[in-house]
Amino acid sequence: MTERLDRRRFHADWIAQLIGIAFFVYLFFGFMLLPCLNTLTSIFREKNAAGEADPFAVIRFFLAGSMGSYVWNSLKLAVLLVITVNVVGISIVLLTEYFDIKGAKILRLGYMTTMIYSGVALVTGYMFLYAGDGMLTSLMKNAFPNFNASWFSGFSAVLFTMTFACTSNHMLFLRNAIRGIDYNTVEAARNMGANPFKVLWKVVLPTLIPTLFSLTVMTFITGLCAMSAPTLLGYDSINPEIVRLAGSSTADESFPQARAALLSIILAMFTIVLLTVLSAYERKGHYLSVSKTKAKLQKQKITNPVANVIAHIYAYILFIIYMTPVVMIIIFSFQNHSAIRGKKLDLNGWTLINYIGKQDYSYTNDRGKVKTVVGAISGVFSNEKTLGGIKLSFLMSALAAAFACVIVVVACNYIFNKKHKKSGVVLEYALLFPWLLPTILICYSYRVYFNSDAVWYVGNQNLYFKENVRLLIVMAYTVTKLPFSLRMIKASFYAIDEELQDAAKNLGASPLRTFLKVKLPIILPSVLAVFALNFNALFTEYDMSATFQSPEGTTYAMVIQGMTADATRGANMNALGRRCASTVFIMIVSGLILYLVYGVGSRDLGERLEIKNRRRKRWEKLRGKTNKEGKANTQA
């Protein structure tokens, strides 16, 4: 089928296409392939002590030295995390969606708190409670003097924190899968004599296996690529070591850069293998429900009273684990610095200073003199450093989230055009490419590759130099968000009925007008949702900016991380309080975004018009009432 075009329109189309292709070639080669290839080859470019080229020096070093322990540590974390996260993740989903547990709605809210704070915000939150001087640890130590105060460090702390931090995906995907189960199949099994646990084991769980498999692979990769928890809690896994090596120099140790490159390549290899396994499994096809009239899942009562009590106790213990950090952080974000330091709630110590405002701090020094530090106590929105981090993160995240969306929308519009079948597939794979690589590898590659003025295609500018690094971070953010954006936005393009385009064409609309007036409004809610989710993830992102490790690129999460360190006597007194307030601020931002995406954004035009109508009626009624009252008053 060929569609006839005007010669003029044909030329405009052709030029636009050429510009588009040039842009994507530039993006793929310039910001995906070349920097990463440079990292890969750098492993083999090292020289030995005699100054001769020795391509296998780093590999020999790896095999002989202790470098393998980082890989081993990461693998250990990933494997154990798969077990613990699945146990907790499946538990919380079953407890809120499958079994009839009293207070399931409240429990669900508690289990979902990890969706509004993660990464550095979450880890520092856990540290606030469990670290050596943390609240709960101090409490335990007071109660049991023999209690090991440093229990929350290293491997066990990372595993504990990440077990509860990484269940968000279970709450999203496994919950959807379990809600999609046809209840008639459960009833059929019960009718044939199976008890609830047998039904769970034989009927329900098998249908969840594809989702569980994906979640397992995702959790494994998360464990392998863990960054903020091992860094903050002190565990020698791959990513923190890459960041350390990237900042090191040959004067201190043997070829640190090449070692960092090797570690990131090892990480990439694991990721590629796992994702290949996952996509091969996904391609094999899933258990599809054959039911045409699905019945809604009804909650199962646990008939055995003992099991029922145990299930309730288990559910509420998990709830306490999830909720305690959140509640404590919220409460203590409104407490003054002495209460926070003493880890004791002070009913007279309520303050907003951790959020806004500045206060001086006076103390008596060793010589008995009273000293005053001006502005030692300051709130999140009054502290220049914090505010700077927020502003920078806000700007970079918004820019990158928008870039990723625009790039993907343009690409999808091209991919979904029937004329570009083959080149569309090539473009799609190019945009999915960053998915195969750990974000740390991409950031590390950028840091090394663009830290030179010899890269001609960026105008021979050193992009790692001073403020330029911000551009580099925005590029890294954009590139790493492309695969997710593509998967989500592509799905929304399927919703555009081909007949809609034909209808617009028939009514005289040009391709551009059809895109702007017909297609874009249809996909816009999804695009905005992807923008919001991208922004949400990037705004509190730590792993990437930590890899860049640049003073000009100090993001909000890095500032928060810094707040653990500088709460010393006299200066910066309320760093911990500001950290609590920061976490609360992040929770509010994330919560608002999730509400906008899933609450407001999912409404279609009909629902929006209905709400508008209802509001108008309510307003008219109110106005009518006040008018009447007004009249009555004047009459009176």
Added chain:
Amino acid sequence: MIKLNNIVVKFGDFTALHDINVQVREGEFFTFLGPSGCGKTTTLRTITGFIEPASGTVVVKDRDITHVRIEDRNIGIVFQSYALFPTMTVYDNIAFGLKIKKLKKDEIDRKVREIARKVDLSDEQLAKAVSQLSGGQQQRVAIARALVTGPAIICMDEPLSNLDAKLRVQLRNELKKMQKDFGITTIYVTHDQEEALTLSDRIAVFNKGYIEQIGTPNEVYNFSKTEFVCNFIGDINRLSDEVVRKMIDAGAELSAENHNYIRLERMHVNEAPKPGQITLDGVVEMREYYGLYIKYYINVGSQTVKVIEKNDGVRIYEEGQSVSVLIDPRDVMAYPPSQEAEVGA
């Protein structure tokens, strides 16, 4: 009005339309009927310009529009899915084409409200989102949107297939009335023979990219030109060789070489033959009660024939009852065996 001259459409190696020739008269309700994949929608899309034919011409009002752009053809279309823009209100959907034509705002408003009134859409409905309307109302919006720009022709691609049975019948009547009121030349695509028979002035029956017959509903039903058409339209009995021979023996001018067919309502149970008519003896095997009529399955020895009798309360025959079946040989449609009977849908 519309002339399709020797249209051939190819998709790669596959030829979807073979030498299609159709002439549609001004103001006519013309239907393309056939099973799925027969080429009826492809023909429609060739007229509207979504498909460019490999050869042949599309002529409208003596103007060759084969290579004219879609938007310049002045042909409205109502899609199978209605293709209403979900992010626009009903008003904006209807106004879309007028806005592209850059009409003045008040003129757009006047035209939209005028057409809305004609297709029976209220002001309140105009302010709604399309998703808030029922299937029937959505269809009226699609028609209004196609008509508001004042096209010379309107094309409809299975516009009733999305609706439930009762609404289909109701809207079918409304559609016909609207077409009469507007007096617009209409090309209608459907695979539903009942729809085609009740709505159309003329029908083109498609099969595997060829047109088998063009004619009025009565012509295609009672004088089906090919074995495919007679099989595709309505229910029919193919008479066995033995029955045909019996009829020849009784003086009918039929050939046992041919494939001979007779419609269900053209046979009668227990009626006395008039000159030229013959009867076959049989036994009622099964009875299907439809209310308006009753369908009998009668074993006449070598085959079971289906016969329809009006449910007039007089003649009701029980299963197992011996009856006679009356046939008028003039009602038999005969086709030479070279014409393969292929019924698609």
